[in-house]
Amino acid sequence: MRVLMLAPPGGGKGTQGVRLAEHLGCEHISSGDLLRAAVAGDTPLGREVDGYLRAGKLAPDALVTEAIRPILATHEHYVLDGFPRRLAQAEGVDFDVVVFLDVPFDVVKRRLLDRGREDDTPEVIEQRLHEYTEDTLPLVDHYRDAGVLVRIDGDRPMDEIAADLRERL
Ligand code: AMP
Numbered sequence: 001m002r003v004l005m006l007a008p009p010g011g012g013k014g015t016q017g018v019r020l021a022e023h024l025g026c027e028h029i030s031s032g033d034l035l036r037a038a039v040a041g042d043t044p045l046g047r048e049v050d051g052y053l054r055a056g057k058l059a060p061d062a063l064v065t066e067a068i069r070p071i072l073a074t075h076e077h078y079v080l081d082g083f084p085r086r087l088a089q090a091e092g093v094d095f096d097v098v099v100f101l102d103v104p105f106d107v108v109k110r111r112l113l114d115r116g117r118e119d120d121t122p123e124v125i126e127q128r129l130h131e132y133t134e135d136t137l138p139l140v141d142h143y144r145d146a147g148v149l150v151r152i153d154g155d156r157p158m159d160e161i162a163a164d165l166r167e168r169l
Pocket of ligand 1: 009031032033035037051053056057058060061064081082083084086089128162
């Protein structure tokens with residue numbers, strides 16, 4: 001089974017994605033983790049994407065696509081978190097289920113400020129929410145039209161969301 005997690009930044013796609021992958025017995029693959037590891041390891045990819053991550057901007061499609069495609073090619077089942085993040089990245093990747101964790105912006109803003117990751121400053125958060133609205137939300141319509149979207153109310157206690165997800169899948 002191939003699952004995509006879609007959510008606003010701070011919407012819980014990482015947390016719920018890990019739990020869902022455990023439940024399904026498959027790999028959790030996160031483009032954000034992959035890119036952060038590249039930055040931490042000071043690899044050529046890391047040096048190219050560092051500025052984008054700091055600014056809360058989406059990294060160039062070609063870079064992210066080239067990094068993630070080989071990983072997807074070696075896995076039959078996965079829960080993918082953070083890719084595709086833009087319609088241009090969606091071509092050629094198919095999902096059985098796309099989970100949309102719906103969380104209001106005021107809630108995710110509060111969560112991100114509490115989380116305090118390096119790219120969780122107020123300015124960067126605004127930028128990431130802007131990019132989410134412009135670039136990522138169109139994917140929700142795209143997958144709804146494709147008939148694979150499962151919308152989940154993500155503004156609830158974590159265990160409740162996880163249980164709901166297991167049931168709906
Ligand atoms: P995340 O951990 O999913 O919040 O991603 C952290 C950051 O990594 C984002 O703010 C982007 O800068 C970058 N990133 C992650 N996934 C992608 C993607 N599919 N396309 C472009 N940039 C991405």
